Every structure is written in C-alpha cells, then in structure tokens.
Amino acid sequence: MFDNSVRVKHFTFKENDEIKLHEYHAILEEIQMIEILSRVLCALPVSVALMATPAAAQAPAAPAPDSFPAWAYPWVPDFPVPAPTDTPQHLPGSGAAVSWTQARDLFYAPDWHPEDHGPMPDVVKAGRKPDVRACGSCHRAEGTGGPENASLAGLPVAYFTRQIADFKSGARKFSGPQRSPVLLMNASVKTMTDEEVKAAADYYSSLKPKRIIKVVESETVPKNYIARVFFARRAEGGVEPLGKRIVEMPDDVEQFELRDARAQFTAYVPVGSIAKGESLVKTGGAGVTAPCGICHGPDLKGVGAIPGIAGRSPSYIARQLYDFQQGARAGSSSALMAPTVAKLTQDDMIALAAYVSSREP
Numbered sequence: 001m002f003d004n005s006v007r008v009k010h011f012t013f014k015e016n017d018e019i020k021l022h023e024y025h026a027i028l029e030e031i032q033m034i035e036i037l038s039r040v041l042c043a044l045p046v047s048v049a050l051m052a053t054p055a056a057a058q059a060p061a062a063p064a065p066d067s068f069p070a071w072a073y074p075w076v077p078d079f080p081v082p083a084p085t086d087t088p089q090h091l092p093g094s095g096a097a098v099s100w101t102q103a104r105d106l107f108y109a110p111d112w113h114p115e116d117h118g119p120m121p122d123v124v125k126a127g128r129k130p131d132v133r134a135c136g137s138c139h140r141a142e143g144t145g146g147p148e149n150a151s152l153a154g155l156p157v158a159y160f161t162r163q164i165a166d167f168k169s170g171a172r173k174f175s176g177p178q179r180s181p182v183l184l185m186n187a188s189v190k191t192m193t194d195e196e197v198k199a200a201a202d203y204y205s206s207l208k209p210k211r212i213i214k215v216v217e218s219e220t221v222p223k224n225y226i227a228r229v230f231f232a233r234r235a236e237g238g239v240e241p242l243g244k245r246i247v248e249m250p251d252d253v254e255q256f257e258l259r260d261a262r263a264q265f266t267a268y269v270p271v272g273s274i275a276k277g278e279s280l281v282k283t284g285g286a287g288v289t290a291p292c293g294i295c296h297g298p299d300l301k302g303v304g305a306i307p308g309i310a311g312r313s314p315s316y317i318a319r320q321l322y323d324f325q326q327g328a329r330a331g332s333s334s335a336l337m338a339p340t341v342a343k344l345t346q347d348d349m350i351a352l353a354a355y356v357s358s359r360e361p
C-alpha cells in the first residue's frame with residue numbers, strides 16, 4: 001500500500017486554504033485519490049476550503065419540508081401502455097426495423113445505428129435471463145439513457161465498477177417512489193458476474209458522450225402529462241406555467257420509446273436558473289456548496305474516477321443531488337459529495353442541474 005500521510009500532505013486541509021489544482025490532479029492520477037480523500041474526510045474534523053464550513057462536513061442536514069423535487073421522480077404506475085405489436089417500425093436515418101414488442105423487451109437492446117458504436121457485449125445487448133436485463137435496453141445501445149435512468153457513455157471504468165458494487169451491496173439506493181426502472185435496475189445488477197461488469201464498464205466508458213439535451217429557460221412549458229416515468233408533450237398543444245421545477249421531455253416520444261440513441265430532449269428550466277447555477281458551480285455560492293470543478297474537472301467532464309456531469313439529464317442530476325443529500329446514495333465515495341449537497345435547497349438543485357446540463361458533455 002501507499003503512505004497516505006506523505007501524499008496527503010500536498011494538501012493543506014485547513015480552513016480557508018486553497019487547494020492547488022495542479023497538485024491535486026497530479027496526485028489524483030498517481031494514486032487512488034478517492035480512497036484517500038474519503039479516509040481524510042472521515043478521519044479529520046476538517047473544513048477544507050472547498051467544503052465551506054465545519055458544519056458542512058457533518059452528516060446531511062434534515063431536509064426542508066418542501067425539498068422533495070417531485071418533478072425529478074415522475075411516476076404514474078397505472079399509466080395505460082398500449083399492448084405492443086410485432087409490426088416492424090422504422091425511423092428516419094436508420095435502416096433498422098424494430099417492433100414495439102422488441103422495444104419493450106428488457107432482454108433486447110434495439111440497435112438503430114450500428115455504425116455509431118463498436119460491438120455491444122452480450123450483457124449490454126441481451127442481458128442474461130432470468131435477472132440481468134440488457135443494459136442497452138434501458139440505457140440505450142450508446143449509453144445515452146433517458147430522463148428516467150442515467151446516461152452511461154464515457155463514465156470512467158473505475159467509477160462504473162464502483163457504482164455496480166454499491167448497488168449490489170445496497171449502499172446506493174434510490175429516494176422517492178420506488179419506480180419500476182430503479183427496481184429493475186437493482187435486480188439486473190445484483191447477479192452480474194465480474195466479467196459482465198467489466199464488459200459493460202469497458203463498453204460504455206469507450207463511448208463518447210453526445211449532446212442530446214437542449215436546456216431552455218422559460219416561464220412556461222408545453223402542456224404535458226406523465227407517461228408512466230417521463231414527461232411528454234400533449235398532442236393538443238398549449239402551454240402551462242413552469243413554476244419552480246424542471247420539465248424534461250423527448251422531442252419525439254415515439255423515437256425515444258423505440259429507444260433510438262439519437263433521440264433529442266428539451267429541458268425547460270426556470271428563468272435565471274442557468275446563471276444562478278453557473279455561480280454556484282464556479283464559486284460554491286459563499287459556502288452554500290463547493291465549486292464543482294475542483295473534483296469534476298474545470299469543464300465538469302470528470303477527472304480520474306470522478307464522473308463527468310456536463311450535458312447529462314437535469315432530472316438525473318437533480319435526483320442524484322437529492323439522493324446524496326438524503327443519504328440514499330451512501331456508496332464508498334459518497335462522502336466527497338456529502339458536504340457539497342448538505343445545504344442545498346430545491347431551488348439550488350434546480351439551478352445546478354440547469355447549468356450543468358446546459359454544458360457541453
């Protein structure tokens with residue numbers, strides 16, 4: 001093993017000290033910094049400059065009564081889903097044919113654009129019955145995901161592997177209503193073999209994340225409904241007040257539900273939230289949170305085993321911030337996020353998600 005005290009002394013974990021970014025990143029490349037930082041954070045009654053105040057390093061604060069971001073967890077379990085048919089469906093820009101039966105089969109990952117990615121490993125393409133559903137079915141062949149799950153393209157292998165371990169051990173759970181995608185996700189990863197985890201991690205991390213979400217500040221949002229686990233535009237048109245929430249919708253519901261990885265999304269966010277989010281992300285908002293770039297990299301594209309967050313679904317980002325705050329996400333590296341989220345209000349989460357999602361992935 002390595003001598004932590006030597007490495008960690010590069011940092012001055014004292015109040016008001018500035019962390020020197022280049023040193024930080026050099027160490028990060030050299031060693032498994034996550035482990036070390038976690039231990040440092042646990043061991044010392046620290047208040048790192050980036051952690052704002054001593055109070056911030058303590059256990060998550062009790063949530064304010066209005067803090068549950070219900071808009072990030074849409075769930076209408078009895079939404080009537082039409083019976084699938086075997087008729088081959090086609091989409092513009094693809095020579096493939098996929099039926100609704102296939103698109104709804106969780107052991108089948110529709111592949112509309114084989115030319116956009118390398119060969120999918122079996123676990124991504126078909127899963128393994130009875131429990132391991134095809135990762136590509138929910139996360140799409142190219143890991144683009146959707147508002148109801150998570151994008152996986154470009155996630156660091158070490159991060160990916162750690163998340164699966166945390167899901168397996170139960171350290172990473174889900175807040176809010178236990179919606180079917182999260183329950184099925186959990187059931188799918190529980191019995192994955194190490195080889196399957198490696199194959200899925202290697203595949204998804206090799207894919208380049210794409211910009212598929214347009215973030216729009218607006219007072220209003222197109223009239224919408226919850227199609228079981230996601231928001232969708234009403235066919236009759238019209239608008240409704242947005243209020244204090246983010247509403248993220250596929251531009252073409254059919255293309256999205258047929259699981260085309262080229263599907264695009266628009267996220268309506270409150271006016272002013274992008275600028276507020278930028279300020280929180282860059283400065284930490286005078287102790288509200290920590291500047292995200294210190295760990296996620298200056299452009300939020302991730303560093304070492306820390307995942308990129310730029311350009312990802314704002315619904316997903318908000319759920320994670322809330323899940324960390326609630327302690328539902330309590331995996332081995334979550335200690336690093338705990339002080340960052342402890343004081344966030346729902347408005348702060350909206351602002352952070354709006355800004356982070358608006359960035360180039």
Ligand code: HEC
Nearest residue numbers: 133134135138148149150160163181182184185188200319
């Ligand atoms: C039924 C749909 C479904 C299937 C199948 C599925 N997932 Fe997921 N996955 C989800 C959902 C939902 C989340 C979490 C979203 C949240 O936390 O809000 C998730 C999250 C993840 C994450 C965390 C991403 C991050 O950025 O931290 C990883 C990694 C992951 N899944 C890997 C897999 C792998 C590997 C498989 C294939 C064995 C798989 N998933 C199959 C729905 C699914």
Ligand code: HEC
Nearest residue numbers: 289290291292295306307317320331333334336337340352
């Ligand atoms: C001290 C380092 C640190 C700082 C500062 C930090 N993060 Fe993180 N963040 C992490 C680590 C480490 C993880 C992975 C945690 C895990 O594995 O459970 C993470 C995970 C996340 C995730 C989940 C990503 C995913 O794929 O599921 C989000 C979202 C996130 N951070 C947002 C932010 C935002 C927004 C900020 C700034 C307000 C921020 N983080 C500041 C270290 C940090």
